[in-house]
Amino acid sequence: MRMEFLVILLYLLPTCVLFLYSCAQLSLVWSYWHRQAPIEELSLLTSLPKVCVQLPIYNERYVIERLIDAVCAFEYPQELLEIQVLDDSTDETVALIAQKVAHYQSVGFAISHIRRPQREGFKAGALAYGLTLTQAEFIAIFDADFIPAPDFLQKTLPHFSSSSVGVVQTRWGHLNESYSLLTQLQAFGLDGHFVVEQGGRNADGHFINFNGTAGVWRASCITDAGGWSSDTLTEDLDLSYRAQLRGWQFVYLEKVESPAELPATMPAFKSQQYRWMKGAAECARKNLWKVFKNEALRFSTKTHAAFHLLNSGVFIAVFVMALLSIPALLITHESPRFNSVLGIFQFFQLSVVILLGFYGTTHYGRKSLFELAWQLPLFLSVIMGLSLHNSIAVIEGYFGKKTPFVRTPKWGIVQHQGNWQQKKYLVRSLNLLTWLELGLVLYFGFGLALGLYWQTYSLVGLHSMLVLGYGFVGYYSVKHSLS
Missing domain, CATH: 3.90.550.10 (Spore Coat Polysaccharide Biosynthesis Protein SpsA; Chain A)
Incomplete structure (x- = not known):
C-alpha cells in the first residue's frame, strides 16, 4: 500500500510541475496580446x-x-x-x-x-x-x-x-x-x-x-x-x-x-538540443540565486526568470511522468481506489489545452487551422520523445558535469535545395541512448495495449503520443546515422 501510494505520488508531482510551467506560458500569451509595448517611431540616425x-x-x-x-x-x-x-x-x-x-x-x-x-x-x-x-x-x-x-x-x-x-x-x-x-x-x-x-x-x-x-x-x-x-x-x-x-x-x-x-x-538536432538544454541548466545553477537576491527586481520578473532558466528541467518532469505512467496504470487497475487520486492527471490534459493557445498565438496568421491541427500534436509527441535525451543533458548541467562545446553542423541547405548525405561534419548517434529510445517505444506500446485491452482510456492518448514521439526520434536517429 505504501509503495503504491509512493508511485502514484511520484507520477503526479511532475504532472503538477508541467501544469505550473503551462500557466507561465499562458501568462506570456496574455502579455503578448494585451501588454505589447507601443511601437516606437524611430528616425534615421543622424550620427552613425x-x-x-x-x-x-x-x-x-x-x-x-x-x-x-x-x-x-x-x-x-x-x-x-x-x-x-x-x-x-x-x-x-x-x-x-x-x-x-x-x-x-x-x-x-x-x-x-x-x-x-x-x-x-x-x-x-x-x-x-x-x-x-x-x-x-x-x-x-x-x-x-x-x-x-x-x-x-x-x-x-x-x-x-x-x-x-x-x-x-x-x-x-x-x-x-x-x-x-x-x-x-x-x-x-x-x-x-x-x-x-x-x-x-x-x-x-x-x-x-x-x-x-x-x-x-x-x-x-x-x-x-x-x-x-x-x-x-x-x-x-x-x-x-x-x-x-x-x-x-x-x-x-x-x-x-x-x-x-x-x-x-536527427543526430545534429539532438546535438543542438543537448547543448541548449545542458547550457540552460548550467545558467540556472550559476545565475538563478542572483536573480532571487536582487531586491530591485519585481516578484513577477523573478518568477518568470525562474521559469525561463529552469525550463529545460521540464524534460525531466516529462520523462518521470511518462516512465511511471505504466506502473500507475497497473496500480489503478488492481486498486481502483486510486482512480480518484489519478484524476489529478487532468492537469496534464489542461496543460495541453494551454499549449494549444500558446502555439495558436505563435502561428496566428502564419499557419492554417489544418496545419496547426496536425503539427501541434506531432511536435508535442516528438518533444516527449526527446525527454530521455534532454533529461540526461539537464541533469549533467545541474550537477556541474563539464563537457566540450559541440557545434551543430550545417550544410548550406535552403528550402529543398542541397543535401547532407555524404558530406563532412555528419554526427552519428547510433549509440546506447538510441537503443534505449527504441526500447521505450516497446515499453509505451505495452502501456497502450494494456489500456486498450482493459478499456481504461485515461492514458491512451499519452501512451499514443509517447510511442509516436520515441518512434520518430529513434527511427530518424538510426536512419540518419546510417545514411
Missing part, C-alpha cells in the same frame, strides 16, 4: 556609430562564403563597418575564408581573418578575443548559418537611442523550414520562443535572452556585465542574465527577421 560584426567560425565550409557575402552587402558606410571573421577552423574552411577576406579587402572593406593562438573557451573565447581587437561602439554577432538582410543595421541600431539599452535581438527565420518533416517541427517549436516567449517577456519588462546570434550588443554592456564566459554551454544566456542584473535593458524586434539554417538530421 562604428559597428564591428563578429563572425565566430569553426569548420563551416558549406556556409561561410554566403555569410561573408551577406555581411559585406550591409547598407552601411564602409568606413564605419568593421568585420571580424573569428576563425578557429581546422579544415579547408580556413582557405575559403582567406580567399573571401582577401577579395573584400581588395575592394576597401575593413575585414580581418582572425586566428587565435590557442582555441580556448570555444565560441565565448573567440568573441572575447575579438572584442580586444576593436574599438567599435556596437558589436553585431552572426553564427555561420545565418544570412542577414542588407538593412539589418538600419533596423536595429536606432533602438539604441537610450543609453540604457544594451542589446537588440531580432527574430530567427528559417532558410530550410520546408526541407523535411523534421525541419518543419523545429521551426514550429522555435517560433514559439521567438514570438510568444521573447515577445511576451519583453513586453512585460521581464528578462529575455540574447540568442547567440542575429543581434547587436553595446560593447560597454558586454564589458560592464563581466564579458564573455565559457563556463556554461550557453554563453549567450549567461551573459544576458548578468547584463540585465546590472540594469541593462534588452529590446526584442519580432518584426525584424534574420533567416538561418535548421539542423537537417
Whole structure:
C-alpha cells in the first residue's frame, strides 16, 4: 500500500510541475496580446556609430562564403563597418575564408581573418578575443548559418537611442523550414520562443535572452556585465542574465527577421538540443540565486526568470511522468481506489489545452487551422520523445558535469535545395541512448495495449503520443546515422 501510494505520488508531482510551467506560458500569451509595448517611431540616425560584426567560425565550409557575402552587402558606410571573421577552423574552411577576406579587402572593406593562438573557451573565447581587437561602439554577432538582410543595421541600431539599452535581438527565420518533416517541427517549436516567449517577456519588462546570434550588443554592456564566459554551454544566456542584473535593458524586434539554417538530421538536432538544454541548466545553477537576491527586481520578473532558466528541467518532469505512467496504470487497475487520486492527471490534459493557445498565438496568421491541427500534436509527441535525451543533458548541467562545446553542423541547405548525405561534419548517434529510445517505444506500446485491452482510456492518448514521439526520434536517429 505504501509503495503504491509512493508511485502514484511520484507520477503526479511532475504532472503538477508541467501544469505550473503551462500557466507561465499562458501568462506570456496574455502579455503578448494585451501588454505589447507601443511601437516606437524611430528616425534615421543622424550620427552613425562604428559597428564591428563578429563572425565566430569553426569548420563551416558549406556556409561561410554566403555569410561573408551577406555581411559585406550591409547598407552601411564602409568606413564605419568593421568585420571580424573569428576563425578557429581546422579544415579547408580556413582557405575559403582567406580567399573571401582577401577579395573584400581588395575592394576597401575593413575585414580581418582572425586566428587565435590557442582555441580556448570555444565560441565565448573567440568573441572575447575579438572584442580586444576593436574599438567599435556596437558589436553585431552572426553564427555561420545565418544570412542577414542588407538593412539589418538600419533596423536595429536606432533602438539604441537610450543609453540604457544594451542589446537588440531580432527574430530567427528559417532558410530550410520546408526541407523535411523534421525541419518543419523545429521551426514550429522555435517560433514559439521567438514570438510568444521573447515577445511576451519583453513586453512585460521581464528578462529575455540574447540568442547567440542575429543581434547587436553595446560593447560597454558586454564589458560592464563581466564579458564573455565559457563556463556554461550557453554563453549567450549567461551573459544576458548578468547584463540585465546590472540594469541593462534588452529590446526584442519580432518584426525584424534574420533567416538561418535548421539542423537537417536527427543526430545534429539532438546535438543542438543537448547543448541548449545542458547550457540552460548550467545558467540556472550559476545565475538563478542572483536573480532571487536582487531586491530591485519585481516578484513577477523573478518568477518568470525562474521559469525561463529552469525550463529545460521540464524534460525531466516529462520523462518521470511518462516512465511511471505504466506502473500507475497497473496500480489503478488492481486498486481502483486510486482512480480518484489519478484524476489529478487532468492537469496534464489542461496543460495541453494551454499549449494549444500558446502555439495558436505563435502561428496566428502564419499557419492554417489544418496545419496547426496536425503539427501541434506531432511536435508535442516528438518533444516527449526527446525527454530521455534532454533529461540526461539537464541533469549533467545541474550537477556541474563539464563537457566540450559541440557545434551543430550545417550544410548550406535552403528550402529543398542541397543535401547532407555524404558530406563532412555528419554526427552519428547510433549509440546506447538510441537503443534505449527504441526500447521505450516497446515499453509505451505495452502501456497502450494494456489500456486498450482493459478499456481504461485515461492514458491512451499519452501512451499514443509517447510511442509516436520515441518512434520518430529513434527511427530518424538510426536512419540518419546510417545514411
